């Protein structure tokens with residue numbers, strides 16, 4: 001896996017895709033999942049979020065993905081304050097700008113990989129035929145061009161997660177948010193998924209990956225470590241490949 | 247740097263909505279069938295009730311219009327002292343003289359006369375068959391028909407000949423003319439059997455003898471006991487108002503005038519009351535079916551929280567989630583409704599064929615059945631769909 005060269009210009013001018021500004025999240029019942037977190041994810045980054053279980057990684061990802069609202073502070077997605085947007089607007093933001101990948105894959109069991117990926121574009125107003133074309137392209141990109149007609153039951157864990165990743169990247173969102181995508185996979189399949197992220201990153205996709213596997217995290221250009229809801233360390237803005245969207 | 251323009255959430259395409267609404271049903275077919283069953287039964291019951299009552303009312307209405315509603319009867323009542331009275335001997339002639347009257351005829355009961363299969367049978371066991379003197383033009387006026395043999399004519403009216411009403415014939419065990427019966431201690435020849443007479447059921451239970459023979463052989467006094475009269479439809483009320491006074495000018499207050507078709511009209515009214523009752527029961531079945539669908543939907547929403555969470559993360563707005571579950575609920579009970587309509591129509595067709603009725607299956611009933619099911623589906627789905635839409639994405643995702 002070749003790491004693309006760092007360019008100062010890229011780092012400096014890459015657009016912030018997601019910005020957290022002194023964000024806290026307190027759940028009903030008084031759990032402080034996040035405390036005063038500020039960070040920026042720029043276009044073209046590939047960053048790992050690490051930390052113990054319960055340290056607030058998923059909470060942060062949900063806030064980044066507009067699935068939840070912060071208790072205090074501001075979450076900006078491509079410059080828009082999430083708190084100012086209606087449910088319908090937020091839904092459109094998720095549909096077009098954010099691709100999610102979950103630990104549990106969330107694939108419909110009875111349906112083929114192609115159908116599962118195409119279903120991910122249901123809320124974009126794309127006609128069914130075009131959805132299938134885009135889905136096929138996305139499956140090709142994740143290396144599953146030969147498995148399109150297979151159902152999840154007929155695929156390995158790694159292939160299922162690749163299908164889910166294809167669904168997340170099919171409309172080329174501004175950022176892909178992955179919550180422990182390798183958590184249900186053996187180490188070989190996990191490494192495969194991570195190398196897919198590297199490939200997608202080198203093609204310009206912005207990716208945030210939660211993982212508690214330090215070996216996997218170590219391979220990523222930027223690492224953020226959470227502890228008890230605070231940012232314990234941030235390796236700083238990492239590699240933005242050339243040709244990344246500005 | 248100015249922020250990128252915000253994307254919009256477009257409407258779900260109708261075909262996509264339909265597919266998403268049917269997806270739940272396809273993934274759990276058994277549950278879908280079971281919960282649609284209640285609706286199917288309710289709709290089938292209502293369609294069948296409406297269809298059958300329609301067919302039977304149509305049949306009755308047909309019958310009424312065929313028989314006519316212009317037949318009036320005049321019979322003696324009781325006087326002030328409670329004694330039964332008599333119509334004058336010439337009552338028929340008087341009634342005939344009323345302007346609009348087209349025909350008038352009569353029967354007169356022969357008191358004390360019995361009819362038996364033969365002389366060895368106890369006269370007390372005469373089976374409730376009345377011996378009645380009949381005018382030769384009786385059948386034409388009351389709308390009766392001869393089942394077999396012939397009716398009385400001017401010649402046979404003078405002789406010991408008898409025509410049996412349908413009930414009388416079967417009570418005597420006689421199924422064809424030609425034999426003899428023992429009537430008021432004489433042998434009478436059975437010359438004809440009648441079909442049932444819808445407007446004059448009393449004739450069904452009578453043994454009809456000629457007016458003259460009744461006088462000469464049975465001591466009949468010539469007083470009619472029922473005068474039958476027909477006039478054009480538009481004059482029926484006018485005739486009715488003068489009938490009593492014409493038939494018995496001395497004692498019009500003792501005369502009873504009635505309209506036999508009223509009984510059939512009353513049957514028609516009674517039928518519609520019955521129909522309402524059964525419709526009510528069908529509606530209860532439908533309501534129970536709707537509760538079943540709502541229950542299935544609530545469970546479905548609970549089970550499918552991860553799916554809801556995924557769809558929210560894929561960009562489904564609250565409204566689109568609500569619409570999905572509403573569509574599923576409507577599809578579920580619409581399926582039940584469609585099955586119910588087919589079932590109800592089949593039951594109606596079968597029953598009508600069995601009864602020999604003309605099948606009347608109003609399109610409004612069929613469409614109404616499906617529409618009712620869809621409406622129930624909407625009502626049943628409203629609460630579960632709203633619950634599904636109210637889940638926040640994180641709540642929905644955190645169930646796993």
Ligand SMILES: Nc1ncnc2c1ncn2[C@@H]1O[C@H](COP(=O)(O)OP(=O)(O)O)[C@@H](O)[C@H]1O
Nearest residue numbers: 027028031033052053054055056057058059060
């Ligand atoms: N919906 C919720 N309601 C209440 N507490 C929550 C909720 N989600 C997460 N938490 C709590 O917030 C803390 C952080 O959780 P989470 O963000 O899932 O951490 P991680 O993903 O790093 O394991 C935990 O203590 C967890 O129990």
Ligand SMILES: [Mg+2]
Nearest residue numbers: 057058059179
């Ligand atoms: Mg987590």
